[in-house]
Amino acid sequence: AQSVTQLDSQVPVFEEAPVELRCNYSSSVSVYLFWYVQYPNQGLQLLLKYLSGSTLVKGINGFEAEFNKSQTSFHLRKPSVHISDTAEYFCAVSFYNQGGKLIFGQGTELSVKP
Amino acid sequence: KAGVTQTPRYLIKTRGQQVTLSCSPISGHRSVSWYQQTPGQGLQFLFEYFSETQRNKGNFPGRFSGRQFSNSRSEMNVSTLELGDSALYLCASSLAATGGMSSYNSPLHFGNGTRLTVT
Numbered sequence: 001a002q003s004v005t006q007l008d009s010q011v012p013v014f015e016e017a018p019v020e021l022r023c024n025y026s027s028s029v030s031v032y033l034f035w036y037v038q039y040p041n042q043g044l045q046l047l048l049k050y051l052s053g054s055t056l057v058k059g060i061n062g063f064e065a066e067f068n069k070s071q072t073s074f075h076l077r078k079p080s081v082h083i084s085d086t087a088e089y090f091c092a093v094s095f096y097n098q099g100g101k102l103i104f105g106q107g108t109e110l111s112v113k114p
Numbered sequence: 115k116a117g118v119t120q121t122p123r124y125l126i127k128t129r130g131q132q133v134t135l136s137c138s139p140i141s142g143h144r145s146v147s148w149y150q151q152t153p154g155q156g157l158q159f160l161f162e163y164f165s166e167t168q169r170n171k172g173n174f175p176g177r178f179s180g181r182q183f184s185n186s187r188s189e190m191n192v193s194t195l196e197l198g199d200s201a202l203y204l205c206a207s208s209l210a211a212t213g214g215m216s217s218y219n220s221p222l223h224f225g226n227g228t229r230l231t232v233t
Contacts, residue, residue, distance in 0.1 A: 034221065043118070043204055043224035090157065100147035100162030100208060101170045102222065107156060 002027040006091055006105035014113050015083055021076040021108045023091030031093040033074040034102065035065055038088045047089075050074065061085070086112045116141065118225035120205050126231045132193040135228045139186050139207030145169075146188040147222060148180060151202040160203075163188055195232045202227045 007022040025031060032051050036044040048059025055067040065076045074091060088109050092102040119138040127133050139146050147170075148160040159172040163182035180190045186207075192199055206222035 036224075041226070043226045044206075044222075045224070046221050049221055092157075100145050100164070100206070100222065101159050101172070102147075102149075102157075103159070104157040 002029075002031070002093060002095070002103055004091055004093055004103055004105040006089075006108045008108050009106065010109045010111065012111045012113060013081055016080050018079050019077065019081050019085075019110065021089050021091075021110065023074045023076065023105055025072050025074065025091075025093050027072075027093065027095070029095060031095060033065075033067060034092045034094070035059065035063070035074075035076050036090045036092060036104075038090065038107075040087075044090065047076070081110070081112045083112050083114060085110060118205055118207050118223055120203075120225035120228050122228060123226065124229050124231075126233060127195050128233055129195055129197060131195050132191065133195060133230060135190045135203055135205075135230070137188045137190070137205030137207075137225060139188070139205075140223055143207035143209055143223070144186055145208045145220075146182055146186065147206045147208075148188070148190050149204040149206065150174075151204060151227070152200075157204070160190070192230075197232050200230060200232045202229050 003026045005024045013019045034049045035047040037047050038044050047063050048057045050057045050067045058064045063078050067074050088107045090107050091105040094102050121136045145164045147162040149157050151157045162170040166182045177193045182188045204227045206224045208222050209220040
C-alpha cells in the first residue's frame with residue numbers, strides 16, 4: 001500500500017536560519033510528488049511538484065525539494081526562513097491517472113521564531 | 115481568475131441531521147475532488163468527480179456522497195451526521211483532461227474549506 005511519512009510533526013527554527021522538512025514515501029509504482037502549505041483557517045496552496053525530469057525542483061517563496069528515488073524521499077528545503085513561513089506543510093503523492101486523489105503525510109508544523 | 119469557492123465557510127449541525135456542502139471550481143477546471151481534514155486522521159481523500167461522473171472514491175461510508183453538475187460545480191452530502199464527522203472539508207479542482215499527460219500534470223487548487231461542527 002502507498003503511504004507518505006513526514007518524519008517531524010513540529011520544526012521550530014529561528015528567522016533567517018535554513019530549514020529542511022523531511023518526507024518519505026512508500027510505493028511499488030511510480031509516483032508524482034507535491035508539497036503544499038496551509039496557513040491558519042485557509043486551504044492548501046501548492047508550493048512545488050515533481051512529475052519527472054530534474055530531481056531538484058524549485059517552487060514558490062524560495063522553497064525547493066529534491067526527489068531521491070533510491071531513498072524514496074522528497075525533502076523540502078529553504079536556505080533562509082521568514083516569520084511569514086510559519087504554517088503547516090504537507091507532503092503528498094499521486095499516481096498515474098489518479099490525479100485527483102492525493103495521499104498526504106500527517107503534516108509538519110513549521111514555527112519560525114524571531 | 116477566481117479561485118475555488120466553497121460555501122458555507124462554517125456550519126454547525128446536530129447529530130443525526132444531514133448537510134450539503136458546495137464547491138465552485140476554477141473556471142475551466144473539470145475535475146473536483148473532496149478531502150476531509152481532522153486533527154487525528156489528517157487529510158483524507160473522499161472522492162473525485164470529472165464530467166459529472168465519480169472517477170475515484172476513498173474509504174468512507176456510504177453516508178458520504180457527492181455529485182457534479184454540468185457546469186463542473188460540485189456538492190457533497192453527509193447524511194445521519196455523527197460527532198466524528200466534525201472536520202474541515204476541502205474541495206480542490208484541476209484541469210484533469212481525460213487521459214494523456216494533463217490528467218496528472220495538472221495540480222490541485224484548493225478552496226478555503228467548510229468547517230463542519232457536529233454537536
